[in-house]
Amino acid sequence: MIVPFVSCMLKVNNPDxxxxxxxxxxxxxxxxxxxxxxxxxxxxxxxxxxxLGAFLDPTADKLLITSACLLLISQRGRIGxxxxxxTVVVLIIGKDVILTIGFxxxxxMTSKIYAAPVFVGKVATTLQxxxxxxxxxxxxxxxxxxxxxxxxxxxxxxxAGTAVLAILIYIxxxxxxxxEYELTNM
Numbered sequence: 001m002i003v004p005f006v007s008c009m010l011k012v013n014n015p016d017x018x019x020x021x022x023x024x025x026x027x028x029x030x031x032x033x034x035x036x037x038x039x040x041x042x043x044x045x046x047x048x049x050x051x052l053g054a055f056l057d058p059t060a061d062k063l064l065i066t067s068a069c070l071l072l073i074s075q076r077g078r079i080g081x082x083x084x085x086x087t088v089v090v091l092i093i094g095k096d097v098i099l100t101i102g103f104x105x106x107x108x109m110t111s112k113i114y115a116a117p118v119f120v121g122k123v124a125t126t127l128q129x130x131x132x133x134x135x136x137x138x139x140x141x142x143x144x145x146x147x148x149x150x151x152x153x154x155x156x157x158x159x160a161g162t163a164v165l166a167i168l169i170y171i172x173x174x175x176x177x178x179x180e181y182e183l184t185n186m
Contacts, residue, residue, distance in 0.1 A: 002063055009071040012079065022079070026136045032064055033129045058117065061125050062096045064105050068132040069093060081150060082138035084131075086162040092128055095163040102174050110181045121166040127159035159166060 006020075008025035012018045040057060043049050069089040071077030108112045134141070134152050142148040 001028055001141070002060075004028055005032070005064075006067050006071065009068070009077040011076075013076055013139060015100060022136065022139075026133070029064075029068065031135060035134065036061065041121060043088055046088075058115075058125075061129075065125070065128045065132070066093055066096060070130075072132065072135055079135050079138055081142070082135045082149065088131075088156045091160040092163045095167040098167050099170055105173055106177065109178055112181075114174070114177055118166065118169050118173065120162060120169055124159065124162035124166045127155065127162055130143060131156045131159045 005025055005028040008021040009029065011021040012025065014021065036057070069084065069092055071088050072079065072084040073086050103115070104113075131152070134148075134155055138152065139149060145151070
């Protein structure tokens with residue numbers, strides 16, 4: 001579903017079909033976000049959590065958030081009146097890049113896959129998904145709620161802040177994992 005989302009987002013500033021493409025993009029994005037939450041809930045409830053799912057689910061989240069953020073700061077995908085700061089995008093994507101590098105380093109050092117999600121990481125993902133949805137829905141919500149842009153500003157800086165906090169926690173946990181691994185394998 002990321003490909004149709006990106007295709008629609010690349011046309012949101014087309015004068016002829018832009019508004020319709022933004023509405024389709026909103027629908028696709030919300031469908032992906034809700035189905036991801038339902039899928040995760042069902043897997044936990046039915047105790048069907050797999051190592052593959054534990055890897056693929058956050059990877060899909062990262063691809064969705066990364067593509068959405070990059071599109072929202074691009075000329076073709078930005079939503080007029082709701083400019084996502086590039087600093088926020090750098091912090092969000094930077095977290096994912098550092099996390100991926102850390103994952104690879106841990107694998108090469110231990111020959112084991114170590115993926116241990118933390119609560120702050122889940123909060124960061126939720127805030128990021130909410131931020132993207134809030135920006136996409138900005139034109140509609142701002143006509144109802146005049147202070148919507150201020151709400152979005154708090155939301156996107158909260159998303160960026162929790163991304164930074166999450167990566168610090170992941171780095172700490174990764175260092176502890178390596179220390180424990182070295183102690184047990186000496």
